[in-house]
Each structure stands twice: as C-alpha cells, then as structure tokens.
Amino acid sequence: MTTQTYDIPLLHSDHHQQHAPTLETHHAKILNYPEVPRRAEIIRGHLLATGLMQPIIVETAMSKSKLCQTLDAGMVDYLEAISRDMATLTTESLSSFYSLQDTDPAHFYSYPSVFPQRDRIYHSHQSLMGLHGYYCFDKDAPVGKGTWEAALYSATIAHQGAGMILEGYPLVYSLCRPPGHHASRDLMGGYCYFNNAAVATTRLLEKGTVAIIDIDYHHGNGTQEIFWNEPRVLFTSIHAHPDGEYPYFTGYAEETGGPAAPNTNLNFPLHAGATEPVFLAVLDELLTGVRAFNPASIVVSLGFDAFEQDPLGTFKLKVESYFKIAQKIAALQLPTLLVQEGGYAVDMLGILAEQFANGMRSL
Numbered sequence: 001m002t003t004q005t006y007d008i009p010l011l012h013s014d015h016h017q018q019h020a021p022t023l024e025t026h027h028a029k030i031l032n033y034p035e036v037p038r039r040a041e042i043i044r045g046h047l048l049a050t051g052l053m054q055p056i057i058v059e060t061a062m063s064k065s066k067l068c069q070t071l072d073a074g075m076v077d078y079l080e081a082i083s084r085d086m087a088t089l090t091t092e093s094l095s096s097f098y099s100l101q102d103t104d105p106a107h108f109y110s111y112p113s114v115f116p117q118r119d120r121i122y123h124s125h126q127s128l129m130g131l132h133g134y135y136c137f138d139k140d141a142p143v144g145k146g147t148w149e150a151a152l153y154s155a156t157i158a159h160q161g162a163g164m165i166l167e168g169y170p171l172v173y174s175l176c177r178p179p180g181h182h183a184s185r186d187l188m189g190g191y192c193y194f195n196n197a198a199v200a201t202t203r204l205l206e207k208g209t210v211a212i213i214d215i216d217y218h219h220g221n222g223t224q225e226i227f228w229n230e231p232r233v234l235f236t237s238i239h240a241h242p243d244g245e246y247p248y249f250t251g252y253a254e255e256t257g258g259p260a261a262p263n264t265n266l267n268f269p270l271h272a273g274a275t276e277p278v279f280l281a282v283l284d285e286l287l288t289g290v291r292a293f294n295p296a297s298i299v300v301s302l303g304f305d306a307f308e309q310d311p312l313g314t315f316k317l318k319v320e321s322y323f324k325i326a327q328k329i330a331a332l333q334l335p336t337l338l339v340q341e342g343g344y345a346v347d348m349l350g351i352l353a354e355q356f357a358n359g360m361r362s363l
C-alpha cells in the first residue's frame with residue numbers, strides 16, 4: 001500500500017518572531033497586543049504535523065525595488081529607517097525621551113501620536129515621530145527593531161508564493177506575519193505594515209487577471225484601496241459592517257471600484273453575530289461575482305477572526321465552517337494562493353488552518 005502525501009507548499013520564515021509588540025490602547029485603555037508571534041508558530045506546527053504540507057523556509061528577502069512595484073518607496077524606506085533607529089536605542093536614551101514607557105530597549109515599540117494630514121504640511125523636513133504618523137492611518141502599527149525584517153519577510157513569503165503559482169502549483173499557503181490587508185501603498189495600521197496579498201497579486205498579474213477573496217473578519221481597506229482603480233483585479237470581501245466595526249470607514253456595499261475599474265470591488269458587510277448559514281450564503285453570492293470576472297488566479301486573504309471563539313470578532317463561524325468555505329473556493333478550480341491575515345483565538349488557529357487546507361484539497 002502506498003501512502004499518498006498531498007504536498008501543499010507552506011512558505012514561512014522565523015523573522016516574524018522578532019516583531020512582538022506587547023500592548024495596544026483602546027479608548028485610552030491598555031490591552032494586550034493580540035497579533036502575537038505564537039499565532040504563526042501554532043499554524044506552522046499544526047499544519048506540518050498533518051503531513052499535508054511541504055515546508056519551505058523563505059531565506060532571502062525580496063528586493064526593495066520589487067516591493068515598490070506595489071508599495072510607496074517613502075513608506076518602505078521610512079519603516080526600515082525607524083526600525084533600525086529603534087535598534088540603536090539605549091536604556092538611557094529611552095528613559096530620557098519616554099519616561100513613562102518600558103525602558104528595556106528590546107521591548108520598546110514606537111507608536112505614532114500625531115497623524116499629520118497631508119494637505120497641512122508646510123515643511124519638507126519631518127521628525128521621526130511626525131513621519132511615523134504620516135505613514136499610519138491608526139495607532140495600531142507599532143515599530144520595534146525587529147519590525148522591518150518581519151514585515152519584509154512577510155511580504156517576501158507572499159511574493160514567493162505567487163512565484164510558485166506562476167510556476168504551476170495549484171495551491172500554495174503563504175504563512176505571512178505580520179498581516180497585511182489593512183495597509184495600503186503608503187499607510188500602515190491595524191497590525192499591518194506591508195500589504196502581502198497586494199504584493200502577491202501584483203506578481204500574479206503576470207499570468208492574467210486576479211480575484212482576491214478576503215474572508216478576514218475586518219474589511220481589507222488597504223487591499224481595496226490599492227486595486228480600487230485597477231480593472232485587472234477583482235477585490236471581494238465578507239466582513240463585519242463598518243457602521244459598528246473596525247476599520248469603520250470602508251467596507252460598504254456601495255464601494256464598487258474607481259472610474260477605470262467599475263464593478264471590480266465587491267463588499268459584503270454582515271451584521272454583528274453573523275452565523276455560518278448567513279456567511280456561506282453570502283459567499284455563494286461573492287463567488288458568483290468571481291466566476292463572472294473569470295480570473296486567471298485567486299488570492300485568499302485568509303483571516304480566522306470570523307471564528308466564534310475569536311476575541312476580536314462577533315461572528316459565529318465553527319471549526320467545520322472553514323472546511324466548507326475552502327470547498328466552495330476550491331470549486332472555482334483556479335490556482336489559489338492563501339495569504340495569512342488575522343485570527344486571534346490563538347490556540348485554535350492550527351485547527352482552523354488544517355480545516356481550510358483540507359477543504360482546498362480538491363484543487
């Protein structure tokens with residue numbers, strides 16, 4: 001008897017471990033930062049134990065010039081500069097500037113405290129703190145000394161995954177961390193620095209049109225913005241309604257694409273507490289839109305925060321829901337790149353990822 005192994009490439013790297021903020025604020029309350037290194041470690045460990053996956057360690061970072069085919073060079077350079085600056089901090093320099101913070105430089109993360117509006121800047125020079133806010137849309141993209149490498153390798157994992165799809169693999173799992181879908185060309189936020197799914201999509205455009213299916217609980221405002229006016233990319237998303245959920249300003253069904261790309265943006269906002277039947281019915285509608293677009297390949301922005309146990313979400317998806325969602329996406333029978341986004345019920349993430357990978361096996 002031969003044992004059949006099903007080898008889905010699983011691309012990952014250890015560099016994310018050096019990006020580990022511990023705190024975020026919410027209405028002036030200090031909370032634990034939910035986007036922790038263990039998220040990726042649990043998924044990697046669990047998926048490798050299934051025997052479904054072929055592990056590939058990404059060892060070489062993509063070039064900045066490739067990154068800047070999708071992202072703004074000023075933002076990329078800035079993240080590198082501030083992250084390297086953080087590495088030069090000493091306990092003395094820290095305590096004099098940030099007397100209220102943790103004064104261990106290894107644990108220090110810079111948070112923006114002002115968000116300069118771009119039509120209200122009168123001087124070409126800006127301080128590092130001014131620039132941090134300049135490249136953020138919220139306060140939830142803290143930068144430490146390991147953040148640059150983590151973000152760069154996360155984007156590289158997505159880029160290399162797209163390369164494997166171009167080589168002919170039907171299904172690839174890019175285990176990106178930090179996540180990316182809230183970040184746009186020139187703005188970071190929502191635990192996101194570089195938009196990994198967008199970097200992958202840009203590369204996949206070599207092969208033809210691309211449809212992005214974003215099932216993270218939160219709207220992928222960054223991805224939507226990057227491809228807003230791009231007729232070769234269909235962005236589709238199911239997420240919590242922006243009236244009551246982060247990111248609050250995008251995700252409405254009325255957002256359908258820019259003047260050069262009408263009807264290439266499909267948003268399906270759901271009310272808080274949405275259950276599996278509601279989610280799957282809307283997914284069918286979304287997939288009808290994807291089929292009509294007739295893409296050459298698919299990028300799934302794979303968040304697990306619509307799961308019922310997620311501490312940030314309100315949806316009620318079950319473990320098996322992720323198998324069913326994947327089956328429906330696999331039924332498109334198109335080359336598919338999975339790009340890891342959010343999901344904060346950390347102990348369950350491996351199980352959810354396995355369900356999803358199993359559901360995709362008909363590809």
Ligand code: SP5
Binds near residue numbers: 218312341
């Ligand atoms: C990639 C991704 O999933 N980013 C999500 C960013 C969500 N940020 C909003 C944080 C809201 C504060 N947390 C409240 C915890 C309630 N238990």
Ligand code: ZN
Binds near residue numbers: 305343
């Ligand atoms: Zn999310």
